[in-house]
Amino acid sequence: MRALVSNLALFAALAALAAGPAGAEQDMLLGADMASPAMTRAEVSRADIEAMIAGAAGRPIDLSNKALSGLDLSGLDLRGANLRTARLNRASLRGTDLSGANLEQSWFLKADLSGAKLVGARMFGITAREANLSGADLSRSVPIGDFRGAIMSGAILADLKGGADIKNQSMGLMRTVFVSVNLSGANLRGADLGRARLDFADLRGADLTGAVLMGADLSGADLTGATVAGAEFRNADVGGARLLGLKGEDRALGWAERVNAERAIARRAD
Template identity: 50%
Template sequence: MRRMLGAAGLGLGLLAATAAAQDMMRDVDLSSPDMVSAEMTRAEVEAALAAARPAGAADFSGKRLSGLDLSGLDLSGAIFRGARLNKTRLAGARLDRAVLDQAWLLEADLTGASLKGANLFAAQMRRARLDRADLSQARIAADLTGASLVGASIAGANLGADMRNQSMGLMRTVLKSARLERLNARGADLSRVDLEFASLKGADLSNASLKGAELGGADLTGVTLVGTDFDGADLASVRLSAPIGLDQARNFDKAKNRDRLIRE
């Protein structure tokens, strides 16, 4: 029993730390060496990757890798839990199934990167560039405020809120003021996601779940909404112009503030 209680206490502590991670910005000096420097070179990262294969995945947990150029590297399955990758260049890199939980990727460049099936739980990714990136089937609960995912794919990805242990705080994806033009979100779980003031022009939300999502001020011009679930979504001041398949959307009558939609 003592062992079980100890494990439970540790689990609660970890959950509390994870919940707090989404609001860590106020307490962190983003200009400190810990946040802007690198303790490894690209060559050393490549050596670590080579040493880990084929037996297992390279582990960069907690490493300072900010500002490095790691573009084009195959980092599939690598573990970056709690790592610092601020302003790191990862354009065209392969991060399939990588673990980026609680990692810092502020203003990181992941243009055209592949993150299929990756885990990004409590990751800090404000103003990150993920244009044309592939995050299909990924698990994401990250702060992507001001990020750019133009032409990216989150098809089948789970960005929905973690509804367990609500006393620890709501863990969800934040895409406030993000650029999501032409986003492929087919079948994605976007329940309770913060999409306020995001631009979703031309995005494909077919069969996606927007249950309880906050869409205030978002631009949904030309979006595809076939099978999209709007149950409980907040549509205050949402620009809904020339949508495709709105008549085939689900639970649109259950969305909030439909009377405040901006139709053009």
């Protein structure tokens, strides 16, 4: 039964990620019973997982498809762990090392990952709405999933791979969903967010140096004081976005090719 619930939820999640803006948020949780034990409870304890780590003698452990919601897994060494399709809703992973972990199609609704290490983690199809990732290190990760309403203030997202793969016709519309995400002060240097959804995101003071934002939805986003030198804005929708006090604006790429630039909130020349 757990596998059936997971598969139904996964199908809905992937369909939503590939959907247009109108359906991406509405359908993400369709087909999943969020009140079921599979989504709200844990089938093992922290002590069980600590025993698995000890017994693995440094090898990555396998927690794929496990119900781990609500567990305190803070500070554990889960480098390279297989957490594919696992449910960790409202779990605490503060300071946990998940570098190189497989988090594909996993669930982290309202989970606490503040200060966690997710360097190079694979997050294709992840659902992490309203998760706390403040100060987390997601550099070189692949967060193709739903992070709507998450907190990523001060997080490191340098060189992450969150852009849509337009060369793959079957998966070309899969994208990172950072709708209404708090990315204030985040390090997004060199991040690939091509065609990503960043509408209404808080990017105040963020470092977007060299980031790829081509075709991204930045409508309603707040980029006040952000650094944009070398960032690619071609075809990015900035309608209603706050573009005040930008640093390196004169070195941004594709700046003249933004969409809805006349509707952005920018400082006008006297």
